[in-house]
Amino acid sequence: MSHADLITLPRLLSRLPRLLVDLPGIVKGLHIGNRSRGAYPASLARCVETAARENPEGVALIQDDEQLSYAELDRWSNQLAHYLRAHGLCQGDSAALMFENRFELLAAVIACAKLGAVSALINSSQRGRVLAHSIGLAAPRMVLVGEELLEAFNEVAGDTALPDDARFYFADRPTWRDPGEAPRGWLHPAATLQDYPVEAPVLERAVRADDPCFFIYTSGTTGLPKAVVFNHGRFLKGYGAFGFAAVRLGRKDRMYVSLPFYHGTAMVVCWGSVLAGQSALIMVRKFSASRFWEEVQQHRATAFGYVGELCRYLLDQPPHPGDTNNPIRVMVGNGLRPSLWQAFKQRFAVERVIELYASSEGNVGFTNLLNLDNTVGFSPYPYAIVRYDQEHEAPLRENGCLQRVAKGETGLLLGKITDKTPFHGYTDARDTERCILRDVFEPGDAWFNTGDLMRDMGFRHAQFVDRLGDTFRWKGENVSTTQVEAVLDSIEHISETVVYGVEIAGTNGRAGMACVRLNCAAEDFDFHALLGQLRLALPAYAIPLFLRLSAQMETTGTFKHKKAPLKEQGFDPQCCSDPLYAWLPGTERYIPLTHELHAAILTGTYRY
Template sequence: MGWSYGLPALIVAVLGIVVSKVGWRWFYIAAVTTPRDVTALFAYIKLLILVRKYQRKNVTVSDIFQTQVAKHPDKTCIIYEDKVWTFRDLNEFSNRVANLFHTHGYKRGDVVCLLLENRPEFIGVWLGLSKIGVITPLINTNLRGPSLLHSITVAKSSALIYGEGFKECIIEISKDLPSHLALYQFNNAKNEPTEGAAKDMSTLLQSASKDKIPAHIERADHHDKLLYIYTSGTTGLPKAAVISHSRYIFIVAGIHYTMNFRNDDIFYTPLPLYHTAGGVMSVGQTLIFGATVVIKKKFSASGFFPDVKKYNCTVAQYIGEMCRYILATPPNPADASHKLRLIFGNGLRPQIWPQFVQRFNIPKVGEFYGATEGNANIVNNDNTVGAIGFVSRIIPSVYPISIIRADQNTGEPIRDEKGLCQLCKPNEPGVFIGKIIEGNPSREFLGYVDRQASEKKVVRDVFRKGDMAFLSGDLLVADERGYLYFKDRTGDTFRWKGENVSTSEVEAQVSNVAGYRDCIVYGVEIPNLEGRAGMAAIYDPDRVVDLEQFSENIKKVLPTYARPQFLRFLTKIDLTGTFKLRKVDLQKEGFDPNKITDSLYYQTAKGKYEALTKEIYDQICRNEVRF
C-alpha cells in the first residue's frame, strides 16, 4: 500500500486511539478554551522573562523604581486628597528616610515596623528603608492591645514608626514593649508633641539629605526580605507573611501581565496599604511600571465612583464586600460616566456580579485569587461570571496548581493506598494547592516569620514522594472547562440534614435578601441532633429587615437544608481591615438568649421566623421543637 493510502489510514488510527483515550468531548473543550489558555500562556511567558531578567541583574524594588524616576521624574506618581506627588517627590522623600535611618545606625537585615494610615508617606517610608536593606513590617492600623503588641514583637523589630494618630494606642502597650525598641513618631504639619522617648521623625526628616544614599552602604539583594505583611486576623493573632524583593516584583508583574495593565493607567485603590491587594498590586504598578495611583485614607461606598470619575481613573480595585456596599448606595450620575476600562480584585460574589457590572457600566472584571503568603495564585481575565481563575484542560502542567481531595472540615488531604494525594474530578470540591519549588519566585513558599506556622501550610508527598505544595485551606471546584470557583474555607462548611452547607454561598444569598446588609453565617450545635444548624448574624441596628418578607424570599434562593435556622440581628459589628467579619465569637455564643442581648429568631416548622425566647430556647434544648 502506497503513502496515498497509508498516511490517511495512520492518521485515522492515531485519531481513533486518542478518541478512545480522551473522548470526543476533549476536542470540544480544547476548541473553546484554547484562546483563553494561549492568552494566559503568553502573559506567563512575559512574566517569566521579566522576573528572570531582574533576577540575573540582582535588582531590588528600589532599583527598579529609580529607573522610573529617571524616565519621567515629573510624572504624577501618587494622588492623595488632591495632593500630587511626582516620581521625583517620592524618590526624594524616600532618600531622606534612607539617609536618616542610616545615620541612626540601621543597616541591612534590621527590622523597623510601620504603623501609619494610608498616605504617600506610607509608601515613601518603607521604600526608603528598603534602600538601606531594612525590612518593614506593615502593621494593621485597626489593631490594638495584645494584637498590636504581638505584631510588633513577633517581627523582632528594632524600631517602630507610628503616626501621631496612633500615639494613644502605643502608650497603652508601652510598658510591655521591648526595652530596646526605638520609637519614631511621624507627625502632620501640626507637629504634635511626642511622648516619652519617641523621636519626632517629621522634624528629623527635614534636615536629612534628599540625595541618593552613598554607594558604600550595604544594599539589599534580589532575594532579601522586603516587607512583612500580616494576615487579617479573623481567627487568632495576626501572622507575619514574608515578602522578598523577588516576591514583590513577581506579584506586581504577574497581575500586570495577566490583567493587561498599561503603564499609562491611572489606578484607584481605597484599600489599606498594609495589605497585599492595595499596597503591592496597585502601588506596585507605580513603583515597577511607572503608572499613577490614587490612594484614599479610607474606603467610601458613596465616594467610590465619584472619585473614579474625578481623577480620570482607568483601573479601579475592589474587595468583594466593597462591591456590595457600593451597590447598596443610591443612584449617582457618576455611576456610569467614568473612564474605567477594568476593575480588578477578589471576592466579587456571583450573586451580585451581573448587577454590579450593569449598573456601573464596567467593561471588564478581573477577578483574582491568592494568599499573601502562598504561591497558589490564579486569575480570571475573560469576564466569566463567578470564576476566580482557571486551569488549562489542555496543558494543565504549565501552571502547577491543583485541587485535591480533602476532608472539608479539617482540610486534611485524603490519600490513596500509596499515601499520595488524589486529584479532584470536574465539579468535585477539594482543597486548592500550589506546587513548591525552592528558588523559583513563582513557586517558592516564603511562609511566615513564625516557622511553625509556615510548616502547617505545607503538604508533603503530594503526587510523588518528596514533593511539596502550599496548602491554601480553601475549598474550590473546577468545572469541565477548567474554570475555578470558590466554595468555602475548610472548617466553615458545615453539615445539616445530610447535606454540606457552604457558609459563603449562604452569606451571599442572605445578604441580598436582607438588602445587601453585612451578614455572617456559621453552624451551631443543637443538643442531641446530628450536624450543625445554620445561623445568620445580620447587621441591622435599626431593625428594618422585614422578617415575613425575608422568610418568603429566602425560600426562593436557598434549599431547605441551607436556610438559616436561627437569625441574630447585630447592633454593632467588628470588621477587619479587609472588610471581613469576625466569626469566632459569634459561633461560640451560638443561639443562647441567656448570653446574647441582640434580637434572636428561630425558623418554625412552617418556615416562618419567630422570636427566640428563653422558654423556646429551653424547649429546643429538650428537643421539643422540631427542625
C-alpha cells in the same frame, strides 16, 4: 453552583483576539516574575527608581489636594533611608511601620527596601495585646509612628522593649514640606531630613529576590496574628503579573485605592500595577461608600482596587443617574461574589474585572487575565485541587496519594513547593510546617495547604468557594456558607448576609445560622415567604435554622466579615443584643427566639 460558569473551549477561544493583543505584556510580566527568585538582584526599590528615572515628572502619589512626582518620591525616600541608616537601621534589620494610608507609609517602605531592611506593616486597627504581639513578632530595630497612631503605640510602648532612640515620630500632615513638631522624647526625622543625601544609599551587597521585603500580618479574627514573610521576589512577581500581564496601566492612568496598605492587595497588587505602568496612585485614607464615586470623578481615576465586601457596599448606595458615567475602565482585587458580579459590571459600566486569588503567605495565585465572569482566573503555577473529607477534616487519600477533583467539582487547593514556587511561610517555623502536606502524589513531594476550597472551572481556571473554616457539616452533609449567602443575598430586602455553623446540644455537627442585614423594618419583612424561597433554592440541610438581624456587620480592615464573634455568641439571647429568630421543626416560618424558646431547644423539647 451553575455549570454555565464552567470554562468551555468556545468561551476560551472567544477571548483569543484580546489575548493576542495583550500577549507581549503577559510574556514580559511572567518573565519578570520567573527570574525574580533566589540570588537574582531584585528589589521593590528598583521598581520605584525605574519609574523615577523613566518618568520623573509623572505623578506618583495623590491624596486629597497633595501630590508627588516620581522624582520627588524617590528623592524623599533616599533621604529617609540615609537618615534611618544613620540612626542604626542596617541591612537585614526590621522596622515596624505604624501609619494609616498616607505618603509617609510608602516612603518608609521604599526607604527600608533601599537599605535591605524589612518593613513590618502593622495593622492600623490593632490595639493592646494584639498590637504588642504583632510588633514583637517582627523583632524590630526601630518603630516609625504616625501621629494618628501615637496613642495606640503609647498604650503598648512598655511591652515593645524599644528604647527612646529607636522611636521615630511623623506628624499627621505632609511632612516632606511641613515637618510639624514631635512630642517630648521622640526622634523627629522630618525636621532634619533635608540634611541627608538625595542619592540612593550604596549597600555592601545588592538586595536579592529571596531577601525579605516586608512582613504582612494575618487578620487575627480567630486568634493572634501571624507575620507572613513577603520577599522582594514575590513583590516583583506581583509587579510583573499584575502590572504588565493583567491590569496593564499606562502613564495617563490613575488608580484609586481605599484599601489598607498593610494588606497585600493594596501594597502588592495595586501599587505594583501602578509602578509597572508608571501611573498615579490615588491613596485614600479610609474607604467611604458614599464618597467613592465622587472622589473617583474628582481625581479622574481610571482604575480602582477592591477586596471583600467593598463592592457590595457600593451597590448598596442609592442608584444615581450618573452611575454608568464614570472614568473607571478596570477594577482589580478579590472577593467579588458571583451573585454581585453582573449587577456591579452593568450598573457601573466597568469593562474589565481582574479578579484574583492569592494569599499573603501562599505560593500559588490565579488572575482573571481573560476577563471571564465569575472566576478568579488562570494560574501559571503548579497547583492541585484535591478531594477533601469534611467529616474528618483532611484531604482524601487512596493508596497513599491524594486525588484530584474532576472539572466542575470542588476540593482543597494546594500549591506545589518548588524552586520557582517556594513557600516562605511565617516568622514562626512551627506555623510554617503546619501548612505543608508531604507525599501528596509521589514520595518526597511537598505542597502548601491553602486552607481554601476551590472549584475546578476547566482550562486551569478556578472559582473560589469557601475557607475550610467557613464550611460546616450538618445532618451528615457539607454546607457551603458561600452558597447559602448567595441565595439569601438574592432575596428582596436582604442587603447583606453572613452564614456560619452553630452547635446545638444533643446533635452532631453544626446547624446553619445567618446574620442578616435588612433594608426594611423587621415587622415589614415576610419571614414566611423567606422560608419558602430558601426551600426552593437550597437542600433542607443547608437552610439556616436560626437568623440574627443586625443593623451593621462587623468586618476586618480588609472588608471581610468577622465570623468568630458570631459563632461564639451563637443563638443565645443572653449573649446577643440583636433580634434572633428560629425555624422550629414542623413549622412554616421563622419566629422570634425568646429566652424560653432558647431553653426549650437546649433541653431537647424540639428535636432537630
